[in-house]
Amino acid sequence: METTDLGGVIDSMRRLGKAGPEAAMRVLEAKAQTVAARARELCPDDPDTPGTDLADTIRATKATRSKGGMISAAVIAGGARLRKRLGKRAYNIIAVVQHEDTTLKHTRGQAKFVEQPYLQVVPTVAGDLQEALDQEASRVAG
């Protein structure tokens, strides 16, 4: 999922030179951590199913900036961390099934455990980015 509708925030960031992207990366990292923390709470945690430890694997990456200037951060669930617990066949699909299978019944947690907090955080990104850039501009001017 990608957030691109940031309007004038991008212009503000460019005007700040190097300090702008660095401020934006700090904001995005914090947002990704917020999503990851909420996703861990929502992740299915059924004692009688093999996805029990999935929540432990949910983590936010550090923000990165590509050569083209795109700044991104990610929230990841599952992956190789589950290999020892689930075996070679299951470890790389359990997160997809638990996230996307809306027909499963869970005693705790739910499907779309990353998507839901992501959609809740997205509307706050542009405002917080602008605030961070304004603070950076004030610091530079001061």
Place this chain on the structure above:
Amino acid sequence: MLLADIGTHLAGSGLGLTLGVNLFQVPFPAASPPAAVCLVETPGEEDEFGAGPSLDLPALERARFQVITRDDPQNALASRNLAEDIRQKLNNLGPVTLGITVYHHVKATSPVFYLGPDQNERWRWVVNFEAMKGNG
């Protein structure tokens, strides 16, 4: 009602789908046939409001839903193709009125992908959608 509107639209789209027979607005009922499709609401985004009075209905809702197709393994390709056909019937749909609700834009937020077998070893395919709609 989102799922009623979408379900009725799909039932009239020439895909061989009939509400309550092989197309369901809830996760697959226990008595449903092996070859079936279900629609499930999934978490959406916050509403957009106009400058109306307190408790005025939202001007725009951003709802999301999921379509799941399933069938026995020997019919897996047909089930996958049905999911693709459904995607083509709904992706980039609108503006259109379904029921009494204006759908400004319906779009797929994913390609068709394989979800794995259900508890009865029937293969399942999934597509996710977002619907930007008026209230209703």
